[in-house]
């Protein structure tokens with residue numbers, strides 16, 4: 001029997017980028033029939049189906065409002081495309097946290113050639129809290145990772161709320177603009193998880209950017225994080241620091257134990273989905289979060305999120 | 320009580336230009352023969368945004384809403400036979416103002432007229448382009464530098480030229496209230512003056528202040544509008560004295576030209592517009608202390624399409640009757656000592672001051688563009704809501720709508736001017752032959768020098784721009800050389816931050832319908848609101864986008880000036896259920912079918928609705944080409960439009976029965 005989900009998943013697996021928009025439509029669709037198809041789609045791009053981890057580099061670009069994330073992506077996308085890599089960007093829109101409709105305009109800030117089939121930009125609704133990712137966004141990232149070489153998630157976050165992005169992405173770049181003391185304070189106070197790469201934008205503004213970069217560098221060193229690169233960039237012409245940033249992102253990714261990070265990420269997502277669907281009581285039924293995490297280690301490392309959720313549900317006795 | 324001698328009338332102009340330079344030249348000569356006393360040049364959108372007629376974004380726009388000027392020979396043809404040493408020429412040109420001024424100067428020079436004799440105005444106010452008008456080309460910082468360069472240059476070299484005309488006109492057209500109009504215009508003036516301060520010697524600065532003129536609006540509440548101008552005059556003088564230490568009263572006087580309100584001119588019973596225009600003209604001429612220096616009036620058929628020479632003549636006659644038949648010019652200021660007028664002016668001064676303080680807190684006009692844009696979108700939403708609910712009466716539109724057929728619209732032309740689409744091809748060919756006849760090496764050298772200078776903010780770009788004009792460079796080449804250094808820019812749309820609507824019965828009902836259909840679709844109804852081409856008229860698209868959001872839809876809006884290819888790509892990538900396109904610039908006949916083709920090629924099969932200035936015959940053609948619905952200004956009930964769209968989506972996807 002033909003299945004829309006299976007078909008789309010198979011096309012993504014064979015890197016047919018034209019299948020991506022329809023795949024995203026399906027993933028966002030909440031009707032029961034569509035949920036089943038979406039599960040089939042995701043199964044087609046699971047590590048088991050792919051015979052390994054999805055090849056894409058999953059990059060999180062997060063930071064305070066107006067820090068320059070989208071402008072930076074304009075230049076990054078170009079850089080990646082010039083290097084021949086296909087790119088998908090999921091632009092998470094914070095305005096849609098309000099109930100009801102949303103105005104999605106972020107894609108306007110990301111320059112790209114509309115005729116280039118190797119670039120996809122999709123606006124997507126935010127999860128319930130600042131910096132949070134809605135389930136369809138996480139699933140979208142997984143699906144796109146099978147087809148694109150780089151998958152970016154742009155989110156607004158103010159320094160202590162990026163855990164969702166970390167869960168989903170291989171590499172998280174926190175983007176700040178000069179003069180934003182908050183981030184510095186968060187890092188010093190240990191409130192903020194240390195990012196994989198720290199980016200200071202608007203380097204064209206001169207001294208202020210240089211100072212911000214020095215301060216952040218010093219703060220990270222004082223915490224003993226010597227290996228976290230701090231890169232200053234400018235996204236206005238002539239762009240600066242972009243090659244350095246690209247290689248910092250690459251560097252992080254190649255030093256990564258990818259299967260481990262992805263595995264952890266799938267487990268976290270499964271727990272997240274369980275809680276989203278059945279509430280904290282489901283976790284209690286498993287003996288708490290830690291016990292649930294331990295329970296997951298018994299599952300096949302190649303199992304996809306849906307399979308992990310099924311296992312947890314069965315164990316917790318919720319259906 | 321009477322003036323010893325009757326006052327001289329203001330400069331009377333008609334904003335005009337279309338098709339080619341030669342055609343527009345004929346038009347200007349005709350207007351001057353009818354008693355017009357100054358020229359006001361309307362350029363087409365490619366010229367205003369720095370693209371040559373053969374550029375992808377120029378498609379459908381060449382010669383449409385103004386004249387196409389691509390190089391100095393075009394400017395020669397445009398001004399042929401017009402005495403430049405006597406003429407007072409106003410050019411509505413902004414992003415490319417330095418370039419068009421250079422072409423104007425080059426033509427004067429090649430005709431043996433010295434720079435010192437030239438009189439006129441380049442609009443050259445970029446902030447209001449970001450906020451309302453949409454014909455920007457470069458990012459804010461380099462744009463402000465170009466303005467400073469033209470001021471610093473002209474104050475010495477072309478002393479009778481008004482290098483900038485700070486505009487509040489376009490702010491009112493985008494929905495501004497009177498205090499917003501004053502506050503944002505004066506804040507813009509501050510940004511411009513601060514930018515030029517260190518580019519001229521200190522002793523020259525008072526003269527610079529004196530060269531700044533304004534371009535204002537006057538709406539139908541004409542008493543308050545007159546008070547607004549008095550308020551603005553007072554604030555301007557205060558600014559000159561206190562912030563800039565200017566003392567000479569001659570330099571401190573607010574000098575302004577005006578175009579009266581067009582936003583309030585209706586498609587319904589369009590003959591009523593002439594009465595609105597007369598009253599608005601009174602607002603800017605009544606009191607001598609706040610009288611306009613120059614006036615141009617829109618025409619009765621404003622909301623239908625472009626005015627024909629006869630329509631413009633009718634509007635010119637309004638000015639002539641006011642100036643020559645009435646006793647308006649016999650008296651000193653007729654409101655001197657009026658408690659009401661002074662009270663109104665004081666109220667506006669206070670409100671404007673408060674709003675200027677907010678802009679200053681944001682770091683001045685350049686930094687506050689996003690803030691101001693959002694405020695305008697919100698004010699406009701309030702205005703439209705009041706009209707929609709009947710709280711603000713518009714005769715013929717939401718009250719007294721019974722009417723006789725208008726004989727004015729009966730002619731074969733439907734009562735408007737239509738530009739021949741063949742003009743575009745003609746201009747493209749003319750451009751090719753210009754390029755093949757000039758000295759390319761000289762052009763390249765001039766453009767290279769310009770690009771190098773652009774990278775160094777210390778250099779004044781005017782002399783190099785003049786050199787490029789003389790050498791025969793084109794509008795697109797000049798702007799292209801600068802874009803390569805300055806980069807491109809997209810202005811904020813103001814819609815995302817517009818506050819959520821206060822809910823009322825109509826909105827709640829609409830939300831329920833959106834919710835029901837979304838539920839049946841499985842996803843929230845997602846609409847793309849797109850503006851193809853160079854058209855900068857964003858009001859309609861913004862209000863539709865905000866209302867769709869308030870009704871509960873997911874709305875993708877990327878702002879103005881998109882290629883059809885980009886709109887199609889967005890529709891695919893975003894997975895929208897319906898595409899809404901807005902075009903007011905008259906290029907719909909070329910652009911909408913192109914968007915439909917692109918959508919089809921991209922495999923997007925969704926209903927497409929269109930809104931804007933679409934004459935009835937074109938509406939039929941668009942519907943035949945596959946457009947699902949066409950809306951024009953007479954459809955002022957936005958909630959009704961929204962309801963239609965929900966039904967359309969429900970019908971197309973079989974998602975529940977339309978309510």
Ligand code: B12
Nearest residue numbers: 581621622624855856857858859899901904905930931951
């Ligand atoms: C306001 C206005 C401006 C403002 C625009 C401000 C802004 N940010 O939008 C300013 C002053 C900047 C301006 C400038 C110009 N303007 Co103007 N402008 C108007 C005016 C007076 C009103 C338009 C308007 O905003 N109406 C209010 C909005 C809410 O209504 P609307 O857009 O029609 O939308 C309604 C419907 O049409 C429909 N709709 C519209 N879009 C959509 C989209 C969707 C999806 C849906 C469902 C419905 C829908 O729903 C809305 C609700 O009622 C019209 C004449 C008129 N009275 O209509 C001229 C007019 C459109 N302008 C005109 C011209 C020529 C210009 C210029 C090009 C002049 C020049 N040569 O420089 C400039 C440059 C602008 C540019 N960059 O493109 C011409 C166009 C001529 C033509 N089509 O042949 C007009 C018709 C005036 C005229 N008769 O000459 N303008």
Ligand SMILES: Nc1nc2c(ncn2[C@@H]2O[C@H](COP(=O)(O)OP(=O)(O)OP(=O)(O)O)[C@@H](O)[C@H]2O)c(=O)[nH]1
Nearest residue numbers: 064065066067068069070071109202203234235236
């Ligand atoms: N000078 C300068 N300005 C920049 C640079 N990058 C971005 N900006 C400006 O900063 C503002 C915000 O840029 P965006 O790229 O939209 O920032 P963002 O972080 O994506 O914003 P949100 O998505 O709204 O949170 C815009 O006005 C940009 O023009 C830069 O490198 N230099």
Ligand SMILES: [Mg+2]
Nearest residue numbers: 069070106109
């Ligand atoms: Mg952004």
